[in-house]
Amino acid sequence: MVLQSGRTRQGIVYRQGALGRRPAVPTDAAELERRARRRMSAAAWAYVAGGAGEGATVRHNRAAFDRWRLVPRMLHGVTTRDLRTEVLGTRLDAPVLLAPVGAGALVRRDSDVLIARGAAAAGTPYILSNQGCSPMERTARAMGRTPFWYQLYWSTDERLVDSLIGRAEACGAQALVVTLDTTMLGWRPQDLNLGSLPFARGQGIAQYTSDPRFMEIVRERSQQPATGPRPPVTLGALRTLVSIAREHPGGFLANLRSREPRAAVETFLDIYSNPGLSWAHIETLRGRTRLPILLKGILHPADARRALSAGVDGIIVSNHGGRQVDRTIAALDALVQVRDAVGTAATVLFDSGIRTGADVALAMALGADACLLGRPHLYGLALAGADGVRQVIENVVAELDLTMGLAGVANLAELTPAVLQPAP
Numbered sequence: 326m327v328l329q330s331g332r333t334r335q336g337i338v339y340r341q342g343a344l345g346r347r348p349a350v351p352t353d354a355a356e357l358e359r360r361a362r363r364r365m366s367a368a369a370w371a372y373v374a375g376g377a378g379e380g381a382t383v384r385h386n387r388a389a390f391d392r393w394r395l396v397p398r399m400l401h402g403v404t405t406r407d408l409r410t411e412v413l414g415t416r417l418d419a420p421v422l423l424a425p426v427g428a429g430a431l432v433r434r435d436s437d438v439l440i441a442r443g444a445a446a447a448g449t450p451y452i453l454s455n456q457g458c459s460p461m462e463r464t465a466r467a468m469g470r471t472p473f474w475y476q477l478y479w480s481t482d483e484r485l486v487d488s489l490i491g492r493a494e495a496c497g498a499q500a501l502v503v504t505l506d507t508t509m510l511g512w513r514p515q516d517l518n519l520g521s522l523p524f525a526r527g528q529g530i531a532q533y534t535s536d537p538r539f540m541e542i543v544r545e546r547s548q549q550p551a552t553g554p555r556p557p558v559t560l561g562a563l564r565t566l567v568s569i570a571r572e573h574p575g576g577f578l579a580n581l582r583s584r585e586p587r588a589a590v591e592t593f594l595d596i597y598s599n600p601g602l603s604w605a606h607i608e609t610l611r612g613r614t615r616l617p618i619l620l621k622g623i624l625h626p627a628d629a630r631r632a633l634s635a636g637v638d639g640i641i642v643s644n645h646g647g648r649q650v651d652r653t654i655a656a657l658d659a660l661v662q663v664r665d666a667v668g669t670a671a672t673v674l675f676d677s678g679i680r681t682g683a684d685v686a687l688a689m690a691l692g693a694d695a696c697l698l699g700r701p702h703l704y705g706l707a708l709a710g711a712d713g714v715r716q717v718i719e720n721v722v723a724e725l726d727l728t729m730g731l732a733g734v735a736n737l738a739e740l741t742p743a744v745l746q747p748a749p
Contacts, residue, residue, distance in 0.1 A: 328408070328418045328419050328447060328448055328449075328718075328719060328722045329719060329722075329723065330405075330406070330723070330726050331406075331682075331722075331723040331724065331725070331726030331727035331728075331730065332726075332727070333723075334719050334720065334722075334723035335723060335727065338352065348716065349708060349709045349712070349713065349716070350705050350708050350709055350713050350716040350717060350720070352720050353681075354680035354681055354701065357701060357704050357705070357708075357717070358374070358700075358704055360704075360708060361703070361704035361705075361707040361708055362374070364707045364708055365431075365432060365707050366431070367519060368431060368516075368519055368521040368523075369431035369432050369707070370515075371513075371515035371516050371518075371519055371521060372428060372431055372515075372516055372521065372523060373426070373431070373432065373700060373703050373704075374515075374700065375513055375514070375515030375516060375648070376513070376515075376646070376647040376648055376651070377511040377512055377513055377647060377648055377649055377650055377651040378511075378512055378514070378650075378651025378652065379514075379651055380647065380651070381647075381651050381652045382644055382647035382650065382651050382652060382653045382655075383646070383647035383648075384647075385647070385652075385653070385654070385655040386644070386646070386647055386655050386656055386657065386677050386678030387678055387680075388655065389655035389656070389657035389658050389678065390657060390678065390684055390687060391748060392747060392748050393687055393691070393745050393746070393747060393748060394745065394746050394747070394748055395683070395686065395687065395690075395728070395732055395744055395745060396732075396744060396745065396746055397731055397732040397733060398732065398733035399733070401733030403729075403730055403733050403734070403735045404730075405735070406726050406729045406730055406734070406735055406736065407735065407736040407737070408420065408722065408725065408726060408729075408736075408737065409737075410694065410695060410737055412639070412672060412674070412694055412695050413499075413500055413617040413619070413638050413639055413672055414499060414500075414617060415450055415472045415474070415499045415500060416472070417449075417450065417695060418448050418449070418722075419449070419722045419725065419726075420685065420689060420693070420694070420695040420696060420725075420737060421449055421685060421695065421696055421697075421698055421718065421721060421722060421725075422449065422450045422451070422452055422474070422674075422695060422696075422697050422698070423440065423444050423449060423450070423451040423452060423697070423698055423699075423702050423714075423718070424452060424646075424676055424697035424698060424699035424702075425452045425453065425454035425455065425456075425457075425476040425502070425504075426454060426699055426700070426702075426703055427454045427455070427456025427457065427523075427524075427529045428456060428458065428523035428524065428528050428529030429454070429457070429458055429529075429703065429706065430458035430523075430528050430529070431523055431528060432703055432706050432707045433706050433707060433710060435458075435459065436457075436458055436459075436706060437453070437454065437457040437458055437459040437463075437464040437467075437531075438459050438463060438464055438467045439706060439710050439711040439714065440464075440702065440706060440711070440714050441453075441464045441465075441467035441468045441473070442467050442711035442714075443702070443705070443706070443710075443711040443712065443713065443714025443715040443717075443718070444468065444471060444473075444702075444714060444715075444718065445467065445468050445469045445470075445471040446711065446712070446714075446715040447714075447715045447718040447719055447722075448471060449471070449718050450471060450472045450473055450474060450499075451464075451468060451471075451473045451474075452473070452474045452475070452476050452502055452697070453465070453473055453474070453475050453476060453493075453498070454476055454529075454532075455475075455476045455477055455478045455489070455504070455532055456478070456524070456529040456530070456532070456597075457529065457531050457532055458528060458529055458531050459531050460531050460532065460535035461475060461492060461493060461496055461498075461532055461535075462492070462496045462535075465496040465497055465498070472499045473497070473498060473499065474498055474499055474500040474501070474502050474619075475489075475493035475498040475500075475501055475502065476502045476503075476504055476621070477489060477490065477493075477501055477502065477503050477504070478504055478507060478597060478598045479503065479508075479598065479599045479602050479606060480596050480597060480598065480599060481595075481596045481598075481599045481601075482538070482539075482542065482596050484538050485533075485536065485538045485539055485542070485596070486613075487538075487613060488536050488537065488538040488539070489532060489536065490613055490614050490616075492536070493616070494614065494615065494616060498616060499616070499617070500616055500617040500618070500619060500638075501610075501614055501616040501617070501618050501619070502619045502620075502621050502641065503607070503610070503618065503619070503620050503621065504621045504622055504645075505602065505620055505621060505622035505623070506621075506622030506643070506644070506645050506649050506650075507598055507622075507645065507649060508598050508599060508600045508601075508602050509598065509600055510522075510649075511645075511648060511649035511650055511651075512651070513648065524590070524593060524594065524597070525590060525594060526590070527586065527589070527590050530589065530590070530593045530597075533589070533592075533593050533597070534589050539589075539592070539593075540589075542592055542596070543588045543589045543592045544588075546588045546591070546592055547588040604631065604635060607620070607632070607635050607637065608635050608636070610636075610637070611636045617638040617639065618636075618637045618638050618639075619637065619638060619639040619640060619641055619672070619674065620632045620637050620639075620640050620641065621640075621641035621643050621676065622641070622643050622644070622645065623640045623641065623642055623643070623659075623663060624642065624643075624644060624653065624654055624656070624659040624663075625659075625662075625663075626662050626663055626665070626666030626667075627666075629642075629663040629666050629667050629671075629673075630666055630667060633667060633671055638672060639671070639672030639673065639674065639694075640663070640667075640671070640672070640673055640674070641673075641674040641675070641676050641697065642656055642659050642660045642663050642673060642674070642675050642676065642677075642693075643656055643675075643676035643677045643697070644656045644659070644677050645677065646676070646677045646678070646699050646700065647677065655677075655678070656675065656676065656677035656678055657675070657677075657678060657687075657688065657691065660673070660675050660688065660691055660692055660693060661691050661692065663692075664691070664692030672694055673692060673693060673694055674693060674694055674695050674696065674697060675688045675693035675695075675696045675697065676696070676697035676699065677699070679696050679697065679698055679699070679701075679721075680700075680701060681721060681724055682720075682721045682722060682723065682724025682725030682726070682727070682728055683724060683725070683728050684696075685721065685725045686725055686728045686729060686732075686734075686740060687745065689737060689740040690740045690741055690742060690744050690745050691742065691745070698717070698718070698721060701717050701721070702714050702717050702718065704717065705717035705718075732744060
């Protein structure tokens with residue numbers, strides 16, 4: 326499906342208003358967030374909207390956009406805009422992909438599949454989360470013919486890393502996104518104050534419990550005597566595990582033992598991410614996958630240059646939406662520095678802080694080849710499921726299209742620093 330133009334989307338919303346119907350999903354970012362918060366549980370809101378520490382990095386991400394101004398040109402005669410682009414062989418109708426966000430079942434049951442359906446309805450690629458609540462194979466099927474990428478958290482078990490990569494290739498992922506900035510969970514007070522870690526309750530570990538290598542480790546551990554305190558496994562988590570078992574009848578629950586569900590949680594918490602992740606690990610990737618490789622979490626220009634010299638195909642400038650390290654540089658400020666460091670030919674995507682179509686236009690003008698949309702699509706999911714995800718995407722893209730048209734920008738190549746000026 327080709328995304329609607331800005332005027333078309335705008336006209337649909339206005340016509341509904343003339344009939345007395347307001348959109349189920351607000352068209353502005355602030356009201357979208359407010360209404361989603363009312364719909365979510367306290368634990369869901371803390372996990373999705375919360376940031377690291379005192380939330381300074383979350384604020385920095387948004388404040389960085391206020392340091393720039395678009396300068397529209399008049400009498401330009403631009404009547405149509407071309408938002409299409411291609412990133413590492415993936416064709417995009419607009420320069421937007423859905424970012425991976427784990428533990429989406431906190432927001433709505435069957436979250437990954439619903440997000441995939443919404444993304445597919447909008448013709449927008451989705452980066453499947455390594456911390457998803459549905460096996461990647463099931464989420465991939467929900468994408469239909471719409472492209473998708475796969476996010477990888479590098480486990481301490483190298484055979485598990487290879488297994489996850491192999492499954493992503495087998496189910497049709499068009500790129501591999503390695504998240505670098507979560508070798509350990511950051512200090513997240515909103516979750517901590519609730520004593521809430523979804524993974525400890527079996528939420529967000531479906532890629533693992535559907536993986537044969539992971540379950541091999543679990544079975545080995547489940548045969549060992551239990552020691553020390555054990556995290557609780559909720560009824561909802563067990564239902565999720567049973568659902569995964571139905572998807573993989575030869576896997577997780579085929580030979581259920583009483584300790585396997587709890588052992589799965591304990592095993593995940595032990596091995597899901599590698600605190601010792603280094604450039605030496607990254608340099609092995611080219612021999613482990615045929616997929617284009619992107620590194621997500623780059624903020625320093627020297628890291629960007631080294632990533633490209635290590636043979637990766639692209640980088641994603643991101644501070645994890647402010648969820649990992651407090652008081653870090655804003656991702657948008659980092660984007661400017663990284664693009665200057667790597668030149669115009671390198672593939673550079675942007676993540677962290679995008680809320681609107683105007684934000685996308687600004688990030689593209691500062692050097693992004695495409696942008697990742699994170700929290701807003703979870704807010705749409707909370708309000709209206711798959712259709713809420715679709716509406717959020719279409720609203721963002723419609724505003725991008727209208728912003729370009731009103732500024733006299735006919736295509737993405739014309740979104741350059743020349744259309745901007747620093748704020749006074």
